[in-house]
Amino acid sequence: MKYKDELIRSMEWLAEKDDTTFIGQSVAYSGNAIYNTLKTIDIDKRIEVPVFEETQMGMCTGMAMNGIVPICCFPRFDFILRCMDALVNHLDKMQHMTEGTFKPKVIMRTSIGSTNPLDGGIQHTQDYTDPIMRMLHEVNVVSLNEPEQIFPEFEEAYNTDCSTLLIEWGDYYNEK
Amino acid sequence: MDKQYLIDFETEVKERYEAGEIKAPVHLSSNNEDALIEIFGAHIDEDDWVFCSWRNHYHALLHGIPRDTLMDMIVRGKSMSVYSDKPKFYSSSIVGGILPIALGTAMSIKMKEEKNKVWCFIGDMTFETGLFYETYKYARNFELPLEFVVEDNNLSTNTPVDETWGGKQTVPADVYHYEYKSDYPHHGTGNWVLF
Numbered sequence: 001m002k003y004k005d006e007l008i009r010s011m012e013w014l015a016e017k018d019d020t021t022f023i024g025q026s027v028a029y030s031g032n033a034i035y036n037t038l039k040t041i042d043i044d045k046r047i048e049v050p051v052f053e054e055t056q057m058g059m060c061t062g063m064a065m066n067g068i069v070p071i072c073c074f075p076r077f078d079f080i081l082r083c084m085d086a087l088v089n090h091l092d093k094m095q096h097m098t099e100g101t102f103k104p105k106v107i108m109r110t111s112i113g114s115t116n117p118l119d120g121g122i123q124h125t126q127d128y129t130d131p132i133m134r135m136l137h138e139v140n141v142v143s144l145n146e147p148e149q150i151f152p153e154f155e156e157a158y159n160t161d162c163s164t165l166l167i168e169w170g171d172y173y174n175e176k
Numbered sequence: 177m178d179k180q181y182l183i184d185f186e187t188e189v190k191e192r193y194e195a196g197e198i199k200a201p202v203h204l205s206s207n208n209e210d211a212l213i214e215i216f217g218a219h220i221d222e223d224d225w226v227f228c229s230w231r232n233h234y235h236a237l238l239h240g241i242p243r244d245t246l247m248d249m250i251v252r253g254k255s256m257s258v259y260s261d262k263p264k265f266y267s268s269s270i271v272g273g274i275l276p277i278a279l280g281t282a283m284s285i286k287m288k289e290e291k292n293k294v295w296c297f298i299g300d301m302t303f304e305t306g307l308f309y310e311t312y313k314y315a316r317n318f319e320l321p322l323e324f325v326v327e328d329n330n331l332s333t334n335t336p337v338d339e340t341w342g343g344k345q346t347v348p349a350d351v352y353h354y355e356y357k358s359d360y361p362h363h364g365t366g367n368w369v370l371f
Contacts, residue, residue: 021287050310050314052310052314054276054307055275055276055279055307055310055311055314056276057276058273058275058276058277058279058280059276059277059279059280059283060280061276061277061280062276062277062278062279062280062281062282062283062284063280063281063283063284063287064280065266065277065280065281065284066225066281066284066285066288067284067288068284068287068288070280085270085272085273086273086276086277089268089270089273090268090270090273090277097254097257097259097268098257098259098266099259101259101260101261102259102261102266
């Protein structure tokens with residue numbers, strides 16, 4: 001299967017779980033590549049939110065503390081910089097701070113913006129994988145480079161007892 | 177649990193901190209005992225979630241964290257991040273950090289059709305931030321079971337809130353609010369400690 005098809009397959013598998021919900025900007029309304037991987041998901045499983053990345057990230061953490069598994073979607077990696085406090089200081093530190101009592105499981109999706117055939121520009125195409133891996137200690141960071149990785153990585157993200165940030169490549173939606 | 181019980185607890189923390197027994201910051205409360213006893217006693221159920229800041233000892237005791245458990249945490253350096261799953265309690269040392277987390281927990285309660293509530297205690301500097309307004313607006317518009325309590329000492333560390341903002345916003349009628357002036361400094365006890 002191709003890159004985008006593997007993403008769709010993974011989302012459909014996650015959607016079968018009773019405890020998952022998909023949350024973010026353009027999860028229920030079109031506007032970015034990630035939306036095209038969620039179109040087959042029941043609309044009741046999708047929560048479109050305002051553009052408030054920090055609040056969105058914190059919300060997902062709070063939902064996860066009470067047993068929901070949010071699939072927290074940020075259309076571009078660049079936008080995750082808007083939620084660094086909620087991600088780095090809170091979600092990523094919670095197991096340490098609570099000595100393992102709270103282990104919020106948030107599955108985060110983001111995408112490095114495509115440059116071909118359209119170049120999204122310097123604010124929409126950055127790859128922050130290396131610095132974010134160095135900042136995060138409790139959150140797994142996975143770069144989705146090949147189609148065959150995708151489904152097993154989302155399976156692992158759901159089955160583990162911590163949070164995972166899965167980084168997609170916008171260009172691969174068409175190339176691979 | 178009465179006012180003196182809370183004061184005595186905080187006094188013991190003070191003494192153990194000054195003895196060099198606690199090798200991490202402590203943020204002590206005083207002069208807000210009556211307000212908190214009223215809020216917890218009249219409004220907060222044992223199954224509710226409570227989200228707090230770094231100044232949280234009174235809240236933890238009033239929500240049901242056992243005295244010895246709390247004191248042990250504080251002595252181990254966990255004063256700024258007191259937590260519990262039963263009763264449900266979480267605190268953070270970053271201004272505003274608990275707001276969206278509390279919002280998400282409230283949202284999950286609504287999604288799961290649970291009957292409890294979330295209580296979010298914030299200082300007046302946090303109340304003035306944009307993060308509060310995002311959280312408050314979303315919670316009210318979607319009728320989420322989230323209550324806010326603004327604990328107003330007009331200080332953030334030693335920074336005066338009204339002076340730095342050039343004024344303060346009016347607290348909405350559906351947000352609990354009380355004012356107090358603590359006898360303790362922002363952190364520590366005001367006395368020199370040799371660790």
